Amino acid sequence: MSKDISVGLIGFGTIGSGVVKLLQDNADLIRGRLGARLVIKKIADIDIETPRPVSVERSKLTTDVQEVLADPEISIVVELIGGYTHAKTIVLEAIRNGKHLVTANKALIATCGNEIFEAADNEKINIGFEASVGGTIPIIKTLKESLAGNNIDSVFGIMNGTCNYILTRMTSEGKDFESVLKDAQALGFAEADPTYDIEAVDTAHKLAITLSLSYGKRVALEDIYREGISKISPLDIEFAGELGYTIKLLAIAIRRGDVVEARIHPTMIPFDHILASVNGNFNAFHLMGDASGSVFLYGQGAGMMPTASAVVGDLIDISRDIMAGTWRRVPLRSYKKDQIEDIDLLPIDDVLTNYYFRFSAVDRPGVLSKISGILGKYDISLSSVIQKENNLDRDTGVPIVVTTYKAREKNVRMALEEIDNTLEGVVLGKTILIRIEDESLR
């Protein structure tokens, strides 16, 4: 007779239902691979009345989280309530009670990871958090185990399905941000309050976790530069297309000697790069290891069964250690505890990259030379210029699009400030800036 490993679930929403379903549907397969049955002993949620897409014995449901946390038979607690206030209290109590943990909660790991990991180390607890970054995609295992022999030279990720869905539809339909967002909300592809997704807070959580696994460092979330997608317009998407680029919200980590560059912003990437073909609500990661070279991971970053797949993978992983009578072999952040340090991130001012600027300028002789004069003063060299003729009124402003060779962010900001402030009557409105990643992706 095979052994049973008891699991307690806290949070019985979409992902919780997916976990229950997967453990039911693939029970024989999982027992065959693990040599034990993974049995859900208790499920706690504030709402145990609303019907779920899975059937569970009523006796397993409770509104009292203590029935999970204090049950001595439960070996692994799955936390799926989200947020980092209540969830943190629950997780720390589970750890104190000697329970291993699986979570999909990126906000919790990104914000309170140091404290939680330390508590887990002290109590010899294992924590699986594969579902917290990239949903179903095995990015965490890839960084912690498969690429453990590599220096990670760079990570470029599309880590937010909502933003990718919106940008994909803006690109294919030529619609503006607001109308696609509304439509995405109506279709359930965007939250009623989409701020976390569209302002890149969700992506920052995921990049912070990715950075700590890639470089063995603690990252202060607020040190990661981030810009969301709400200012992207159909006009910029169209010009990007003319230049051979598509616009994606990219999370970027690049190793620069002893420091790491970490930033999140809408980015123009070449059509022929593999990340440019990641459309709809899919997520993807393009990693560069110094031995592996290019590695590409692609899949669903959210959703009931894709996320449940990652959670159940972690449950099996931890259960294998339980079955083998060992504590976890792989450190939580991939590095030994005494090797973890605070990270030095390159300030955004010092980033060197290529830029796209869209000026709104009157269509008169000498305007371009005034703009390029100021750019030149700040050591910003132009690589291309596009200007469309305005046959109607030369004073209402036409878009002048400029792309640059590599320039320093600080210089770019100073130059644009000077252009926008001193060329009054010539440059109308605030200049649009979008960063371009091209060579760095090769």
Ligand code: HSE
């Ligand atoms: N809200 C996230 C997204 C999914 O849109 O990708 C959960 O991380």
